[in-house]
Amino acid sequence: MKIKAIALNTFKEAIRDRILYLLLFIAFISLIFSRLLALITVGDRIKIITDVGLASLSFFGALMAILMGTGLVYKEIDKKTIYTLLSKPIHRYQFLLGKFFGLILTLFVMLFLMSAIFIFILLLHSGQIKWGMLLAFAFIFLEMCLVTSVAMLFSCFSTPILSSIFSLSFYLIGHVSWGLETLINKMPSGIGKVLIKGIYLFIPDLENFNFKTEIVHGLPIPPQVFLYATVYGIMYTLFVLTVATLVFRHRDFI
Amino acid sequence: MATAIRINDLHKSFKSEFLRKQKPILKGISFEVEQGEIFGYLGPNGAGKTTTMKCLLGLIFPEKGDIEILGQPHLAIPAKARLGYLPENPYFYDYLTAREFLQFYSQLHLLKKSEQDVKIPDLLKKAGLQEAAGLQLRKFSKGMLQRIGLAQALLNDPDLVLLDEPLGGLDPLGRKEIRDIIVELRDAGKTVFLSSHILQDIEMICDRVAIIVEGRIVNSGRLHDLISQKILFTEVTLSGITESELHDLGESLVIPGGDILIKVYQEQNVDKVLGLAHERKARILSLVPRTQSLEDLFVGTVRPE
Numbered sequence: 001m002k003i004k005a006i007a008l009n010t011f012k013e014a015i016r017d018r019i020l021y022l023l024l025f026i027a028f029i030s031l032i033f034s035r036l037l038a039l040i041t042v043g044d045r046i047k048i049i050t051d052v053g054l055a056s057l058s059f060f061g062a063l064m065a066i067l068m069g070t071g072l073v074y075k076e077i078d079k080k081t082i083y084t085l086l087s088k089p090i091h092r093y094q095f096l097l098g099k100f101f102g103l104i105l106t107l108f109v110m111l112f113l114m115s116a117i118f119i120f121i122l123l124l125h126s127g128q129i130k131w132g133m134l135l136a137f138a139f140i141f142l143e144m145c146l147v148t149s150v151a152m153l154f155s156c157f158s159t160p161i162l163s164s165i166f167s168l169s170f171y172l173i174g175h176v177s178w179g180l181e182t183l184i185n186k187m188p189s190g191i192g193k194v195l196i197k198g199i200y201l202f203i204p205d206l207e208n209f210n211f212k213t214e215i216v217h218g219l220p221i222p223p224q225v226f227l228y229a230t231v232y233g234i235m236y237t238l239f240v241l242t243v244a245t246l247v248f249r250h251r252d253f254i
Numbered sequence: 255m256a257t258a259i260r261i262n263d264l265h266k267s268f269k270s271e272f273l274r275k276q277k278p279i280l281k282g283i284s285f286e287v288e289q290g291e292i293f294g295y296l297g298p299n300g301a302g303k304t305t306t307m308k309c310l311l312g313l314i315f316p317e318k319g320d321i322e323i324l325g326q327p328h329l330a331i332p333a334k335a336r337l338g339y340l341p342e343n344p345y346f347y348d349y350l351t352a353r354e355f356l357q358f359y360s361q362l363h364l365l366k367k368s369e370q371d372v373k374i375p376d377l378l379k380k381a382g383l384q385e386a387a388g389l390q391l392r393k394f395s396k397g398m399l400q401r402i403g404l405a406q407a408l409l410n411d412p413d414l415v416l417l418d419e420p421l422g423g424l425d426p427l428g429r430k431e432i433r434d435i436i437v438e439l440r441d442a443g444k445t446v447f448l449s450s451h452i453l454q455d456i457e458m459i460c461d462r463v464a465i466i467v468e469g470r471i472v473n474s475g476r477l478h479d480l481i482s483q484k485i486l487f488t489e490v491t492l493s494g495i496t497e498s499e500l501h502d503l504g505e506s507l508v509i510p511g512g513d514i515l516i517k518v519y520q521e522q523n524v525d526k527v528l529g530l531a532h533e534r535k536a537r538i539l540s541l542v543p544r545t546q547s548l549e550d551l552f553v554g555t556v557r558p559e
């Protein structure tokens with residue numbers, strides 16, 4: 001109930017903020033761009049639109065999560081609104097979760113709008129809707145939730161600019177870390193292999209949420225892969241939220 | 255009478271900017287606030303008043319010391335539910351309208367919709383903000399922010415109200431309005447704990463005060479006990495008489511405009527001054543007996559002579 005009130009207020013703040021519309025506009029432009037790209041290339045145009053479109057949805061979704069997530073807690077501290085808020089009968093974790101779900105709700109609405117535009121463009125071009133696409137959207141959303149929690153964690157102890165840089169690095173590393181897996185498989189066993197395995201366990205693997213190739217080429221996806229990606233995303237998000245709560249718990253607001 | 259706030263041996267330091275050293279801000283604060291009184295927490299800027307309040311609210315964590323609010327540990331949610339707080343220079347969500355803002359906070363107090371519908375218009379009216387109910391807070395003046403701040407502090411009908419410099423930055427009329435509300439709260443049986451570095455405002459309404467200077471309580475008690483009611487001296491302003499004639503009766507000086515101001519310390523001399531003025535057909539412009547004020551006490555403790 002209290003979490004819900006904070007979440008709804010966060011949502012209200014976000015949709016009254018201009019930066020959201022700017023990002024939405026840029027995302028829209030990039031979707032149009034994928035359409036144009038398809039026109040000037042040879043090959044399967046629908047595949048290109050799908051590929052570029054999904055990639056830009058994923059990227060702009062993460063960008064929104066980062067830019068807004070890093071300001072979430074920082075703004076409350078910077079504008080000193082947190083003083084009265086935390087003087088109310090709420091726990092600090094309720095504050096954090098409220099902020100988190102408020103942004104998640106905002107991002108859900110944004111992703112919904114972007115996906116609708118994307119599907120509309122595809123429909124114009126091919127005259128049909130691929131329902132498998134919905135799964136890709138769902139996993140983009142899961143990735144956005146994870147990125148939001150990470151952005152929020154950083155913003156609990158750092159300025160928005162620094163947190164944005166950290167979170168963006170997290171996102172980028174997350175999309176190349178699967179390379180480590182290949183490395184592990186090729187390495188001879190030994191201390192080096194154990195070390196890299198350890199690192200791989202801790203750094204995120206956001207490619208788990210990427211089903212672009214399968215969707216574009218209409219390949220079947222085995223259910224255990226879905227299940228793994230879902231559990232991975234939820235567990236990772238919960239873990240980051242827990243760390244954020246611990247960091248936030250004994251912080252002085254001076 | 256039960257105790258509303260009990261603070262015992264509170265210590266808090268902040269990291270200073272340059273050296274990594276801890277700079278002590280509160281150096282063993284102890285005091286108690288009784289239920290149903292207006293308690294003034296007075297001290298110059300930077301004395302540690304805001305820091306004490308933030309410790310009370312659990313916004314910062316002291317290194318040492320116990321705090322009890324309404325008989326419960328101060329971080330307990332039930333204790334906080336009976337509390338109202340107005341921060342110094344209040345800042346609120348500037349994208350919300352006054353009504354939305356009060357709605358948001360009443361949800362945190364778990365007020366039902368039907369309760370909100372009664373409470374919010376009532377508080378807006380009390381704060382004189384009925385017309386501004388639909389206005390975004392970014393368009394509010396300082397005085398209006400102070401009043402909406404007071405309104406949000408009263409949403410839960412609190413037993414204890416903490417006000418940090420509630421009269422700061424207001425014009426005389428605004429100060430009077432807030433002062434009236436504070437007295438009303440006390441009359442309704444609530445406890446008010448307020449801080450201030452301006453004394454005249456507070457003097458007339460506080461039942462008890464504590465004076466904090468550089469992180470230590472230097473004086474506390476009933477105002478009546480702290481301030482002697484004795485007349486210290488009488489100030490008389492006259493015209494149509496020469497200064498030398500009054501010389502023996504007190505400290506006299508010629509003020510701009512040619513009138514004479516004399517500070518008379520003995521009461522029988524006041525009669526003599528008046529008699530002399532009558533004899534010389536001089537005009538008495540004013541006659542003011544001066545008692546000790548809180549300000550004298552304050553200046554006395556801040557800069558011991």
Ligand SMILES: Nc1ncnc2c1ncn2[C@@H]1O[C@H](COP(=O)(O)OP(=O)(O)O)[C@@H](O)[C@H]1O
Nearest residue numbers: 254268269279298299300301302303304305306
């Ligand atoms: N964020 C901070 N970091 C370091 N010192 C601080 C900070 N905030 C306040 N102080 C110091 O703490 C002291 C007490 O401040 P404060 O409690 O705000 O005083 P008051 O409310 O009585 O004017 C001041 O000397 C101030 O310089």
Ligand SMILES: [Mg+2]
Nearest residue numbers: 303304305342
């Ligand atoms: Mg202060």
